[in-house]
Amino acid sequence: MPSTELPQQMSARRIDRPVPLRERVYQAMQELIISRQLAPGQHLVESELAEMLGVSRQPIREALQLLNSEGWVDLRPGYGAFVHAPTEAEVDQLLVVRAALEAESARLAALNTDAEGVARLRKLCAQGEAAVASDDIDGMVAANAELHRCVTELSGNQVLLDMVSQVDRRVRWYYTPIARHRGHQSWQEHARLIDAIEAGDADAASRTMREHTERTRQSYLEQRRENPEPEVAPVQVRSRRRRTAPGV
Amino acid sequence: MPSTELPQQMSARRIDRPVPLRERVYQAMQELIISRQLAPGQHLVESELAEMLGVSRQPIREALQLLNSEGWVDLRPGYGAFVHAPTEAEVDQLLVVRAALEAESARLAALNTDAEGVARLRKLCAQGEAAVASDDIDGMVAANAELHRCVTELSGNQVLLDMVSQVDRRVRWYYTPIARHRGHQSWQEHARLIDAIEAGDADAASRTMREHTERTRQSYLEQRRENPEPEVAPVQVRSRRRRTAPGV
DNA sequence: ACCTCGACTTCTGCATACAGAATACTGTAT
DNA sequence: ATACAGTATTCTGTATGCAGAAGTCGAGGT
Structure with a gap:
């Protein structure tokens, strides 16, 4: 019960x-x-x-x-x-949508720029770099997620935050291999993104974020091409099929 | 096998x-x-x-x-x-998200450009202009919705289409006053958008769409400011409160 | 051996029933 | 009159039951 x-x-x-x-x-x-x-x-x-x-x-x-x-x-x-079994095409499309939404987030965050928020971003960026330094994949993924979320929060657009969160959950599966693939470079890009937000340069922030997420997407595609189906258990049968009880 | x-x-x-x-x-x-x-x-x-x-x-x-x-x-x-009772701020945020998603749609549509699709767009544009000419507000709203949807379909991104559709349904309430407000100009912008898509100029298409939806948003804000609460029935009480049953 | 037909099994879709929680009302005291 | 507490009531949350539909398996015909 x-x-x-x-x-x-x-x-x-x-x-x-x-x-x-x-x-x-x-x-x-x-x-x-x-x-x-x-x-x-x-x-x-x-x-x-x-x-x-x-x-x-x-x-x-x-x-x-x-x-x-x-x-x-x-x-x-x-x-x-x-x-749901996402196809490569679908994940790719999700990443495209995410790129668009996050670019908008960065743009708005730059317009809304605020010292306290920038400080949070810097801190997360430092955490991520530390994770890279110690080769801590999970730490990188976590810091990355928080940093991106933080940018979207700083946009001040709640609808956008909901939407990005939703998309993000659906692609979370694929972050670990991506992080493994391009950890270091990713955090350099983050630093530049934060610079743009701090400077209140909306266009630069948007562009930087877009390029960043676009590279992430490319990284996903490469990874998937090398490793087409990352350990997808093949439909693991539904339930033990009770044979019809042979009456006799 | x-x-x-x-x-x-x-x-x-x-x-x-x-x-x-x-x-x-x-x-x-x-x-x-x-x-x-x-x-x-x-x-x-x-x-x-x-x-x-x-x-x-x-x-x-x-x-x-x-x-x-x-x-x-x-x-x-x-x-x-x-x-749900959407606040002005929320609708505004929805329109911002819509602008970002539709700009991306236009960009992708331009990259995917295809003669048959452009023909569909032209036809819808003509329908819209006809509706403007005859001052048919509902016709304008309908043609507008279909045209925008068509652009997103031409992007070839199903996830994007789902997302835009969802956002679109939530702001559909507000299209009628907007159409009334800026019907004519809107369709000139549509024509330019289609030109950009036909030419395969992704940046122009994206920019045109963005400016277009941004003006739509401004129009909404003006409208709402003139007419703060468009005939919102004030919470129409839930249910007739049955007095304690007088038994027999 | 293959295909078709038919019955069986299993599951979903929908309805109903019950208990607990939250609210609104009423009466009393200050 | 206002505030507070107790009570009554309504509603949600959850469980269970039932009928019909979808799928599956097996037997028989071609």
Whole structure:
């Protein structure tokens, strides 16, 4: 029974409001997908998920709706849900969109420039360079994500932030190989980007960000070409198929 | 491998598959919101909607999830759903994002330029100009929407198309006054945009689109300043409050 | 051996039911 | 009159049940 009392220690929420189950299911499933425990293409059976997560089908369904609207799973109306399997073309398109949105973020951030924000950026940049120096891939990825997010926050455009975050989650899978591929250069570009933002030079900031994300995209394409399908578990069969009980 | 892969059976896509109830509810509610029959800020009670539309609460809930993820309603976890009431700042931000995405669309469309697509654009442009000539506001809005959509389609980027469509639906409310405000000039700009796309001049196309959407945004801001709240029904009370049932 | 037809299984879609949470109301005290 | 507390009520969140549709498997015909 899911009536398990959990110590409501999440602070991001309003005072003591229980996080809806659907949201926890959403989070859990997103992580299962990112970690490949739910493989791309896999058929998701509601009752199995319900059992696996210890809840009823209802919150599962609602979470699936959400995951669908963000491109994590595909819903075939009469049939079921499938973990979305992004093609190379699709990831490429996502990176193009991301490039456009982030270039706009940088432009607006430069127009909104503010000393405190620039300081945050510098700090993150330093963290990233440190990660490069110690060859810490995960650290690079993390600092990179935070830095980009910070730029978008500094744009002051909440809609933009939501959108970039959404796109970003969908391509997060692909950052690790990219970071491995061009870690050092990437952080030089970040430094120049911050210079432009600090100077309030909107065009330069936009252009620098665009070139930066464009190189990231190129890097992805090269990586993928060298390593076409990065350990994609091949559709890991849905469920043990109970043979029809032979009556005899 | 003696490929016994099912040949035609693969397209077993029933043409008359029954549209899921949740989707019809989604459509219906979106139209109710656009037509202001459900007013911004209004509290949506699931059971009332269910009764109004003649279905159970389940498809209502699923539709609400969808409407929430697209910004049509706000979901307050413990409490309920409310028709989203966009602020001026939010609409402005949406228009900024739209400008960035559409500029990218135009850029890509110019790179992908193709005679057949340009012909479609020209035709839509002619329709729009005809609508301007006959002072047909709705015609202008429709032709405008189709033209912009067409440009994004020509970009060849499906992700971009999805994203632009989503943003576009959220600002559709505001197109009519804008069209009324600057109908004629708008179509001159469209013509120049198409020229740039036809010429394959990506920078010009991008710049033209950006200036165009930027003027649209300015037009919105002016309009809104003249007419701060375009007939927003003020939160039309939720439900007749049944006095405590007087028993027998 | 291949294809077709038919029944079975399983799953989704939808409806209903129940418990807890949040709100709004009412009465009382200051 | 205002503020506060207690109570009542409504609504959401979640679980469960049921019917129909989609897919699958197997048998029989060609």
